[in-house]
Amino acid sequence: MSVAPTEPETRLRLNGRDVSVTADPQMPLLYALRDVLGLRATRFGCGEGSCGACTVLMDGKPITSCDLPLSAVAGRAIETVEGLHAAQPNHPLLAALVDLQAAQCGYCLPGIIATARSLCARRPAPDGPEIRSALSGHLCRCGTHVRILNAVERAVAACAESAS
Amino acid sequence: MSLPIPLAAAPLISDWISLSEPGCLDLRTGRVELGQGNLTALLQIAADELDLDPEQIRITGADTSLTPNEGFTSGSLSIAQGGMAIRLAASAARHLLLAEAATLLQCRPDELALARGTVEREGRAQPLTLWTLAETASFATPIVDWAAPKPPEARRVAGRPLPRIDLAERLTGTPFVHDLAPEGLLHGRAIHPPRMAAGEVSIDLEALRARPGVVAVLRDGAFLGLAAETEFAAVRAAQWAAARARWPAPGPAPSDPVVAIRESDEPLEVVHEAGDIALLSGLSSQCLTVTRPYLSHGSIGPSAALALWQDDVLEVWTHSQGVFPLRSALADVFGLAQEAISVHHRPGAGCYGHNGADDVALDAALIARAVPGRPVKVIWSRADEFQCAPLGPGMATTARAWLDTENRITGMEVTAASPPHGNRPGRNGAPNLRAAAYLAKPFPIPRSADVPLANGGGAERNAVPGYAIPNLRIAKRLVHGLPFRTSSLRSLGGFTNVLAIEALMDEIANDLGESPAVFRLRHLDDPRACAVIEAVVAAAGDPFAKPRPEGTGWGLGYARYKNSAAWCAVLLELEIEDEPRVTRVFAALDGGEIINPDGAINQTEGGILQAISWTLKEQVRFEADRVATASWLDYPILRFDEVPEISVRLIAHPFEPPLGCAEAAQGPTAAAVANALRDALGVRLNDLPLNRDAIIRALA
Ligand code: FES
Ligand code: FES
Numbered sequence: 001m002s003v004a005p006t007e008p009e010t011r012l013r014l015n016g017r018d019v020s021v022t023a024d025p026q027m028p029l030l031y032a033l034r035d036v037l038g039l040r041a042t043r044f045g046c047g048e049g050s051c052g053a054c055t056v057l058m059d060g061k062p063i064t065s066c067d068l069p070l071s072a073v074a075g076r077a078i079e080t081v082e083g084l085h086a087a088q089p090n091h092p093l094l095a096a097l098v099d100l101q102a103a104q105c106g107y108c109l110p111g112i113i114a115t116a117r118s119l120c121a122r123r124p125a126p127d128g129p130e131i132r133s134a135l136s137g138h139l140c141r142c143g144t145h146v147r148i149l150n151a152v153e154r155a156v157a158a159c160a161e162s163a164s
Numbered sequence: 165m166s167l168p169i170p171l172a173a174a175p176l177i178s179d180w181i182s183l184s185e186p187g188c189l190d191l192r193t194g195r196v197e198l199g200q201g202n203l204t205a206l207l208q209i210a211a212d213e214l215d216l217d218p219e220q221i222r223i224t225g226a227d228t229s230l231t232p233n234e235g236f237t238s239g240s241l242s243i244a245q246g247g248m249a250i251r252l253a254a255s256a257a258r259h260l261l262l263a264e265a266a267t268l269l270q271c272r273p274d275e276l277a278l279a280r281g282t283v284e285r286e287g288r289a290q291p292l293t294l295w296t297l298a299e300t301a302s303f304a305t306p307i308v309d310w311a312a313p314k315p316p317e318a319r320r321v322a323g324r325p326l327p328r329i330d331l332a333e334r335l336t337g338t339p340f341v342h343d344l345a346p347e348g349l350l351h352g353r354a355i356h357p358p359r360m361a362a363g364e365v366s367i368d369l370e371a372l373r374a375r376p377g378v379v380a381v382l383r384d385g386a387f388l389g390l391a392a393e394t395e396f397a398a399v400r401a402a403q404w405a406a407a408r409a410r411w412p413a414p415g416p417a418p419s420d421p422v423v424a425i426r427e428s429d430e431p432l433e434v435v436h437e438a439g440d441i442a443l444l445s446g447l448s449s450q451c452l453t454v455t456r457p458y459l460s461h462g463s464i465g466p467s468a469a470l471a472l473w474q475d476d477v478l479e480v481w482t483h484s485q486g487v488f489p490l491r492s493a494l495a496d497v498f499g500l501a502q503e504a505i506s507v508h509h510r511p512g513a514g515c516y517g518h519n520g521a522d523d524v525a526l527d528a529a530l531i532a533r534a535v536p537g538r539p540v541k542v543i544w545s546r547a548d549e550f551q552c553a554p555l556g557p558g559m560a561t562t563a564r565a566w567l568d569t570e571n572r573i574t575g576m577e578v579t580a581a582s583p584p585h586g587n588r589p590g591r592n593g594a595p596n597l598r599a600a601a602y603l604a605k606p607f608p609i610p611r612s613a614d615v616p617l618a619n620g621g622g623a624e625r626n627a628v629p630g631y632a633i634p635n636l637r638i639a640k641r642l643v644h645g646l647p648f649r650t651s652s653l654r655s656l657g658g659f660t661n662v663l664a665i666e667a668l669m670d671e672i673a674n675d676l677g678e679s680p681a682v683f684r685l686r687h688l689d690d691p692r693a694c695a696v697i698e699a700v701v702a703a704a705g706d707p708f709a710k711p712r713p714e715g716t717g718w719g720l721g722y723a724r725y726k727n728s729a730a731w732c733a734v735l736l737e738l739e740i741e742d743e744p745r746v747t748r749v750f751a752a753l754d755g756g757e758i759i760n761p762d763g764a765i766n767q768t769e770g771g772i773l774q775a776i777s778w779t780l781k782e783q784v785r786f787e788a789d790r791v792a793t794a795s796w797l798d799y800p801i802l803r804f805d806e807v808p809e810i811s812v813r814l815i816a817h818p819f820e821p822p823l824g825c826a827e828a829a830q831g832p833t834a835a836a837v838a839n840a841l842r843d844a845l846g847v848r849l850n851d852l853p854l855n856r857d858a859i860i861r862a863l864a
Pocket of ligand 1: 043044045046047048049050051052053054055064065066067
């Protein structure tokens with residue numbers, strides 16, 4: 001075994017708290033979240049930015065965390081599904097997904113939830129086709145798309161309503 | 165009463181149920197939750213028999229140290245077999261405990277009722293509960309001695325939607341194998357040879373061991389594995405090794421395996437015959453051949469497993485469909501007694517059949533053996549998932565029909581050719597685990613006899629048309645010798661066979677100028693088959709009776725899954741713009757007794773979307789004898805901006821037995837898509853995928 005050189009620190013805001021990660025700055029954010037920080041609800045799907053399973057919010061915008069090195073996250077605000085759940089366990093998005101039973105295996109959903117959160121915050125609220133195109137970077141192999149779209153539309157409408 | 169199969173190996177109430185924790189009933193099943201909601205449905209069945217609230221029941225899925233052995237969770241049999249076993253077990257527990265209560269209360273058992281676990285007599289709660297009664301009654305009692313399930317009309321929970329018990333955890337929690345992170349965890353990676361040939365991998369092992377973070381490396385024949393302290397270090401070291409490892413040279417391969425399947429001259433095996441088609445040679449006939457390429461299961465989460473060796477005892481956490489068969493296969497490979505291995509199921513992403521779940525468990529166990537006492541988690545890369553997991557085999561099915569003078573189909577011949585669909589662990593007497601095939605002491609994958617007809621058949625699944633046709637000759641041709649590893653993918657041969665039969669039905673209806681719906685109905689004598697077709701035609705407003713706009717088509721597909729499970733009809737609309745796109749889908753499904761209607765609809769919607777994706781878009785590519793498809797960019801699947809509206813209607817028959825439904829839509833959907841494309845285009849395309857390129861080729 002080779003001795004690892006002392007790893008540098010990366011500071012970021014994670015789910016509303018300041019954290020610092022001691023790890024190779026080349027390490028993709030996804031591995032830092034899952035492996036170093038112990039936040040394992042964000043999922044690995046492809047590691048190449050082509051399935052959306054690893055999506056989190058960076059400064060409020062959805063990004064794939066599997067192909068984003070830690071160095072690119074320094075000083076940024078990252079939000080994962082754990083953060084949403086802790087802050088708002090009854091967020092209209094989570095409520096709608098459960099209400100409409102919008103999952104089969106559910107593996108694709110934490111990533112979809114990140115993108116959908118950004119849609120819930122968008123003003124003016126996105127319409128159906130905009131929601132579809134915003135989610136088109138997410139793959140779901142179980143074929144739960146229709147339910148997920150219905151749930152996201154419902155949540156977007158509820159968020160727009162409560163904001164107005 | 166004919167007994168559900170699982171009761172043979174687990175005949176006692178105590179095999180399935182215990183009441184050791186007050187307020188909670190522990191229910192054990194040998195089935196696994198694959199994301200299809202079966203554990204929720206099984207819990208509903210038990211809640212009904214015991215008059216418990218669903219929240220009072222805790223269900224444990226397959227685990228070699230805890231639950232009955234129900235083999236594989238496959239073939240849409242969780243409810244039809246596993247559910248019926250639980251219904252009997254739960255009803256036996258009820259009657260055993262009520263008999264005990266009747267003795268204590270000095271009354272007849274039928275004077276007593278249960279409410280949330282409390283015994284009631286004449287509507288008044290008694291000081292007895294299931295839990296107090298269980299202290300003296302023994303559940304080590306044969307289920308058959310006590311089983312007497314409630315009549316269907318008395319059910320309160322089964323037959324109504326119940327939210328999935330595991331859904332919230334899947335959205336925001338960490339229930340997956342991928343998420344396990346016990347103390348001392350190491351991250352393992354196997355570096356997979358491109359083909360499953362025995363031999364030795366050549367690599368500079370010392371240099372690999374010296375890569376950052378690597379704590380162990382392992383070479384065993386062509387198997388190469390490593391363990392590292394962090395996941396990133398493991399991934400990087402594996403990439404480094406993959407670029408340098410060399411394996412034995414490629415073997416022979418056909419330039420196009422689907423053509424090789426279609427043109428194969430391996431022996432034909434007749435699997436079903438009626439009447440005599442030889443007598444029909446004077447009649448007019450129609451024939452077509454459809455092909456599908458090899459397909460990937462394409463799980464969104466790559467296969468993963470955790471393994472731990474301690475004192476020659478192996479423990480494995482896996483999303484395998486069969487923890488008991490996997491244990492046997494591992495016992496073979498490691499030369500251990502079964503008792504030295506325990507295998508626990510944990511959720512994975514949806515698998516849709518036999519994917520890499522079992523293979524990665526062996527990878528993890530091999531690597532973990534090099535670091536005893538430390539748990540090793542292996543997660544395959546996306547490329548591994550495409551290239552190392554078993555594929556759904558390519559297929560070619562030919563269907564020919566003869567018409568009598570009244571334009572009725574009087575004979576049909578269906579010939580299904582494909583590599584085998586059955587290579588699960590333990591089948592054909594071998595472990596059938598990927599790495600086992602190329603260890604220094606190899607366990608080669610034997611020639612597969614395919615899936616037996618008793619299990620619904622493999623290549624020949626649904627090759628017998630569901631129509632009332634007096635003369636039939638149904639045959640299969642198993643194509644061996646192709647270098648690609650194949651196994652079960654949702655609906656097996658049923659997908660292609662239904663496509664072939666239903667495409668032929670459609671062609672003939674077209675030629676006769678008849679509505680495809682009416683033409684099918686006049687060849688059906690099964691009222692439940694007619695009902696699903698009539699339901700979709702009514703729901704869609706009989707589109708065949710109206711002109712369709714240019715570039716738009718409607719198509720119908722029908723089958724009864726395995727000729728013995730759920731009846732399903734799919735009617736859909738397709739538009740051709742840049743690509744063919746399905747815009748609206750109407751489906752009807754008769755699955756007999758439906759335990760969780762919303763779950764059955766969810767499964768059917770999923771089956772429809774997946775089958776549309778298979779039909780329009782998907783195709784595994786090869787380079788010589790290896791899979792070339794490596795990423796989602798090489799393997800497009802249906803996306804959110806391409807999904808149609810879907811309406812699924814369930815036709816419930818609560819007094820009939822429950823029938824598997826999760827795979828019933830695959831074949832009918834493929835057929836409906838192909839038939840709608842024919843309707844829109846005026847030309848029939850028979851070789852999947854039916855994408856833009858296929859249309860351009862057909863019109864050229
Ligand atoms: S895992 Fe990041 S996009 Fe697939
Ligand atoms: S629910 Fe399984 S991948 Fe989307």
